[in-house]
Amino acid sequence: MRIQFDRQLMGLDDQSMKRLEGLGDIRTHPMVRGLILPALCSWQEPDLGRDLPRLQPVFRSMMTALIGSLLEAPAEDSDMKPARIAAVKKFIRMNYRNPALDVDEVVAYSFLSRRALYYLFEDEALSVNKYIRTLRTVEALELFAEPGSWRRSLGNIAEASGFANLQAMRRALKETGLTLSELQDNPELARITSFGLRRVIGL
Structure with missing residues (x-):
């Protein structure tokens, strides 16, 4: 090198x-x-x-x-x-797929204080909490958009996306303006919403 x-x-x-x-x-x-x-x-x-x-x-x-x-x-x-x-x-x-990942884990990894970590993200489009939640939301949306997603339980999708529980996933998806029933009935909505969120987080 x-x-x-x-x-x-x-x-x-x-x-x-x-x-x-x-x-x-x-x-x-x-x-x-x-x-x-x-x-x-x-x-x-x-x-x-x-x-x-x-x-x-x-x-x-x-x-x-x-x-x-x-x-x-x-x-x-x-x-x-x-x-x-x-x-x-x-x-x-x-x-992010690990439900144990939270701000404290990021603080431990980065060797920054919680305050310094928040300051690091102050000029970013998303706070560190929101960044983690948005990645999990994108993952859930893409699972809803997959063919045959109806075979998976809601709890399974939440777990696979890194959410601590179904309620946490429901709250995160609600921020996109979509309900679980809408996503189950119309996978295309999940695909479109996921694409928009990916642009926000730079994926």
Whole structure:
């Protein structure tokens, strides 16, 4: 693996560059293994070029965080924010089907306080709670839209979507303006609503 730093873009002076060049292999660094490599692997898609404008600031913030860690100099919070949001959202997307996933679990994963986590999401379209709930709602809608969904019980759909119980799924679906009976009777409504929510959360 080879990582190249744009010293002008990252604001690195000669001394900082010499320190970085002397570090050698950084593949075992926790930030490289836990944040940067997983992100790079997830971005290897045929249509990656389309997403570059969105991904560039995220990658720049990851590089800023890495450099700050390697040089033992704290990065500015504003530089870290895109990378932190990307990492937190990826964690939520990987785990939302688990009913145990809640804000406390995200706090434990991110090493942020609850207040800092809420602050991280303050400029996002959805709060962290709403982001988790919306992913579960999309999952439920897509299960309702599947052929033969009538064979599944409502409790089974709720469980498969990550909701703690049927009542939690009912409340979440009610926010879309649809009732369970409408979704059971008209799978196309579920498909259309799911598509709209996917755009909101960037899926």
